[in-house]
Amino acid sequence: AQSVTQLDSQVPVFEEAPVELRCNYSSSVSVYLFWYVQYPNQGLQLLLKHLSGSTLVESINGFEAEFNKSQTSFHLRKPSVHISDTAEYFCAVSKITGGGNKLTFGTGTQLKVEL
Amino acid sequence: GAGVSQSPSNKVTEKGKDVELRCDPISGHTALYWYRQSLGQGLEFLIYFQGNSAPDKSGLPSDRFSAERTGGSVSTLTIQRTQQEDSAVYLCASSLGPYSDEQYFGPGTRLTVT
Numbered sequence: 001a002q003s004v005t006q007l008d009s010q011v012p013v014f015e016e017a018p019v020e021l022r023c024n025y026s027s028s029v030s031v032y033l034f035w036y037v038q039y040p041n042q043g044l045q046l047l048l049k050h051l052s053g054s055t056l057v058e059s060i061n062g063f064e065a066e067f068n069k070s071q072t073s074f075h076l077r078k079p080s081v082h083i084s085d086t087a088e089y090f091c092a093v094s095k096i097t098g099g100g101n102k103l104t105f106g107t108g109t110q111l112k113v114e115l
Numbered sequence: 116g117a118g119v120s121q122s123p124s125n126k127v128t129e130k131g132k133d134v135e136l137r138c139d140p141i142s143g144h145t146a147l148y149w150y151r152q153s154l155g156q157g158l159e160f161l162i163y164f165q166g167n168s169a170p171d172k173s174g175l176p177s178d179r180f181s182a183e184r185t186g187g188s189v190s191t192l193t194i195q196r197t198q199q200e201d202s203a204v205y206l207c208a209s210s211l212g213p214y215s216d217e218q219y220f221g222p223g224t225r226l227t228v229t
Binding site: 032034036042043044045046049051090092094099100101102103104105106107108 | 119146148150157158159160163165171174206208210213214215216217218220221222223
């Protein structure tokens, strides 16, 4: 079985400041890694994913995440946040083996960007 | 094209009543997932459908929960004899196939059991 830990339930940050949202996972098999974002009153959207290859993955809106296998982490970072980044962010994993892509989510981190 | 749609968006029901939640996946997506988002449990997987294969029901919390998918498209999640702990947002997601790494989520149905 897999599990995902997001230690920070809330992260307040001022606009234009850097931010890191932490995610650690546990799994006995290789996994896919994801970050999903849920903006206020909207559905979950895929932000970025790591399937294989480069350990650093980037999104179109400036977020990046680095897969660290030895530390079983997939932390999300942005060098300069904007007020519109205010949302809840969920880290998730799924097994690479067949039978669907059932996601196991962390408990989420609420990012609040303040002026 | 249209995304995943769910209905109703909100449902308030009395304890003990049955409820049906509907999900319309993206056209052409053969894989369909149901998840539940609740305060106590976070986001958790409930059930997975792939085409006409038998569903993976490993995440259903009790036998009061069931789901079906007709014609490989629309899915209905049914909760019988609802309890207050069933109150949650029920999310549906679809993807191109079982090995597709991206799931597209619907807006969810907020269920409140009084």
